[in-house]
Amino acid sequence: MRRVSLALVLWLWGGLLCAQGQTPLQAAVGSRLTIQVPDRDASAAMVMAKAEALGGYFSAFTQEAVTLKVPAGKAGELIDFVKAHWKPVEESYRTEDMVTSLDQLRARLKAKLELYARFEKLLAAADAADIIEVEAAASKLIGEIELLKGQLRAAQHSIDFASVAVNFRLLQRERPRDDGNSPFAWLNGLGLEALLRGFEP
Numbered sequence: 001m002r003r004v005s006l007a008l009v010l011w012l013w014g015g016l017l018c019a020q021g022q023t024p025l026q027a028a029v030g031s032r033l034t035i036q037v038p039d040r041d042a043s044a045a046m047v048m049a050k051a052e053a054l055g056g057y058f059s060a061f062t063q064e065a066v067t068l069k070v071p072a073g074k075a076g077e078l079i080d081f082v083k084a085h086w087k088p089v090e091e092s093y094r095t096e097d098m099v100t101s102l103d104q105l106r107a108r109l110k111a112k113l114e115l116y117a118r119f120e121k122l123l124a125a126a127d128a129a130d131i132i133e134v135e136a137a138a139s140k141l142i143g144e145i146e147l148l149k150g151q152l153r154a155a156q157h158s159i160d161f162a163s164v165a166v167n168f169r170l171l172q173r174e175r176p177r178d179d180g181n182s183p184f185a186w187l188n189g190l191g192l193e194a195l196l197r198g199f200e201p
Contacts, residue, residue: 026098028158029072033082034090034167040064043086047166050081056161065167075162082166089169098159105155109148116141 037043044066048058054077056070070078082088119138126134 026102026159028096028098028163029075030094030096030163030165031075031079032090032092032165032167033079033088034169035082035086035088036171037086037168038171040168040170043168044166046085047078047082051078051164054078059163065165068164068166069161070164072160072162075164078164082164090167096158098155101155102152105148105152109145109152112141112145112148116145 035043040063044061047066047068048061051058051068051070054070054074056068056074056078058066059069060067068078116138119134119141122134123131123138
């Protein structure tokens with residue numbers, strides 16, 4: 001837990017650095033908090049409003065939890081806001097190094113783009129009998145290229161925007177007592193039970 005907390009602090013204060021002066025590591029950071037709340041809807045509205053004020057948004061919302069996306073440098077401020085307003089009962093943090101994933105996606109995209117450039121040359125030289133087959137292959141390749149571009153954008157977004165999931169746990173209200181006493185000491189001091197018995201037939 002100590003190592004995870006240290007990683008989080010480094011990230012919040014300017015990124016996980018390879019070494020001084022080098023580019024920050026490409027990492028996706030996520031946090032999960034479970035908090036005790038008296039009202040789920042009101043608490044969720046407050047958390048979502050804070051995320052929006054920080055330049056973020058909510059990506060998922062249920063009765064039990066809300067998942068927020070905020071600029072990576074603002075995630076610490078959102079977490080501090082949550083802790084200042086509600087009691088956290090569980091906390092967890094994670095980081096995922098995205099360098100390998102990004103490199104693989106970029107390499108695959110580069111290869112597809114080079115292949116498409118060869119298809120364009122084939123189209124220019126193809127005769128009527130071959131042009132339909134080449135166009136079909138090129139169209140399929142365009143779809144694969146667009147898919148890779150979308151995956152790259154999603155991977156970069158997971159780096160630029162941290163994920164903060166907040167689970168809501170309702171505060172447990174004290175059950176009524178069976179002994180006739182109130183959970184409030186000052187009411188017991190009034191002799192309320194004896195007074196009520198006086199009105200019984």
